[in-house]
Amino acid sequence: MRLGGRIQAAIEVLDDIETRRRPAADALKDWGLNHRFAGSGDRAAIGNIVYDCLRRKKSLHYLSGGETSRLLVFSLLVNDWGMKPAELHGQLKDDRFAPELLSADEIASMEKRDLSQAPADVQADVPEWCVPSFEANFSEAWIDELKAFGNRPPVDMRVNTLKASREKTLRQIARTGAKPTPIARHGMRIDTPEPFARQPNVQVEEAFRKGRFEIQDEGSQIVADLVFARPGESVLDYCAGAGGKTLALAAAMENKGQVHAYDSDKSRLAPIHERLKRAGTHNVQVHAPEDDLSALHGRMDRVVLDAPCTGSGTWRRRPDAKWRLDTKNLEQRLEQQEQVLQAGAPFVKPGGYLIYITCSIFPEENENQVYSFVEANPEFEIISAGGAWEELYGYDKPAPWSSDMQTITLTPASTGTDGFFFCVMERAKGQA
Numbered sequence: 001m002r003l004g005g006r007i008q009a010a011i012e013v014l015d016d017i018e019t020r021r022r023p024a025a026d027a028l029k030d031w032g033l034n035h036r037f038a039g040s041g042d043r044a045a046i047g048n049i050v051y052d053c054l055r056r057k058k059s060l061h062y063l064s065g066g067e068t069s070r071l072l073v074f075s076l077l078v079n080d081w082g083m084k085p086a087e088l089h090g091q092l093k094d095d096r097f098a099p100e101l102l103s104a105d106e107i108a109s110m111e112k113r114d115l116s117q118a119p120a121d122v123q124a125d126v127p128e129w130c131v132p133s134f135e136a137n138f139s140e141a142w143i144d145e146l147k148a149f150g151n152r153p154p155v156d157m158r159v160n161t162l163k164a165s166r167e168k169t170l171r172q173i174a175r176t177g178a179k180p181t182p183i184a185r186h187g188m189r190i191d192t193p194e195p196f197a198r199q200p201n202v203q204v205e206e207a208f209r210k211g212r213f214e215i216q217d218e219g220s221q222i223v224a225d226l227v228f229a230r231p232g233e234s235v236l237d238y239c240a241g242a243g244g245k246t247l248a249l250a251a252a253m254e255n256k257g258q259v260h261a262y263d264s265d266k267s268r269l270a271p272i273h274e275r276l277k278r279a280g281t282h283n284v285q286v287h288a289p290e291d292d293l294s295a296l297h298g299r300m301d302r303v304v305l306d307a308p309c310t311g312s313g314t315w316r317r318r319p320d321a322k323w324r325l326d327t328k329n330l331e332q333r334l335e336q337q338e339q340v341l342q343a344g345a346p347f348v349k350p351g352g353y354l355i356y357i358t359c360s361i362f363p364e365e366n367e368n369q370v371y372s373f374v375e376a377n378p379e380f381e382i383i384s385a386g387g388a389w390e391e392l393y394g395y396d397k398p399a400p401w402s403s404d405m406q407t408i409t410l411t412p413a414s415t416g417t418d419g420f421f422f423c424v425m426e427r428a429k430g431q432a
Helices: 003-020 024-034 040-055 057-064 069-080 085-092 104-112 120-124 128-150 166-172 218-226 244-252 272-279 319-324 327-347 367-376 385-393
Strands: 155-159 187-190 213-215 234-237 258-262 284-287 300-306 348-358 380-383 408-410 420-427
Touching: 003 024, 003 040, 003 069, 003 085, 024 040, 040 057, 040 069, 040 319, 057 069, 057 104, 057 120, 069 085, 069 104, 120 128, 155 218, 166 187, 187 218, 218 244, 218 385, 218 408, 218 420, 234 244, 244 258, 244 272, 244 300, 272 284, 300 327, 327 348, 327 367, 348 367, 348 380, 367 380, 367 420, 380 385, 385 408, 385 420
Parallel strands: 234 258, 234 300, 258 284, 300 348
Antiparallel strands: 155 187, 155 213, 348 420, 380 420, 408 420
């Protein structure tokens, strides 16, 4: 496909997402199934356009002076991808599959727009109702923090130390351009490619098929590392999902002790079995939703609650979710988080730790939840996550966002990762 066809395809996909309020991945998949002539390079380029448009939808619409998907795509190409209107016209004028070219008035409108004069929510590319929350969380830095979610994320991977070292694995996948992650001790990263290029498919690598690494954002690796799970301990991963953090915990424990992986949703838990087998883990016991876990009450050294949340910390990777989120969704997640905290706490033994994690940057889901919990449950006390960070990573790495270093928030702006909140609460000894 030529550039015009790719642009028109992206416009059609964006219209589909907007009209049907459906996930971008589903709309792109359907487009590909209905246009089988498109090669993998075409599909990658179209996907890049779509996702980049969704990451900065508000600001790109503002810069274009309009609200259509056509203007959104052209605004991306001109304002973010550095293509001049004259250059675009030169490439598209004889392409019968191209959309209507920019008019002189549309070009003039783009040229006179100044994003610094736009409302704050437009500069930050967030729904307007979110602004008070992010102002409360990040203070005067909130716009810069949220702008960073408009950047395309890299591909991060975690080396499975049960099977390989990072140095050896990097050599095995050298052709992908992978390098060590800036913070995570066992992480590897493939940087973001040029606008029209596609990321290498690392799942076809022999090292992946043999379980030597997993695809996992560096932020997710970091919060799993900060759990400080030790060989021989008993750990409950209460919201295990597909098992990304379960695998990291099992490796940190060197296959010694026991990790109990539980999730209330059997479909979310389904992929964990194949992943555990590929990784070579022997210290993980998977519990189905209907299993009775009462025998574990008061016996766990560490209980990890990767709580259900809005997923706002993953807006770089799922920008379409940002525009579907509303206050009702947030309220539902807050209720679920309170339930998970109350359900997970009884498993912690006296002197043990309750670890609360979200992939969210809303303070309502993070600081507000844990401080309310310890106020209602005085046998638990928040201990310094910032201290754990410094113990593990020292002082020479990018530092997470925190107002008091008791709890920490990883963000694209502060740590170059997805957004994650992390808090550790210790249960007082003698509190059964």
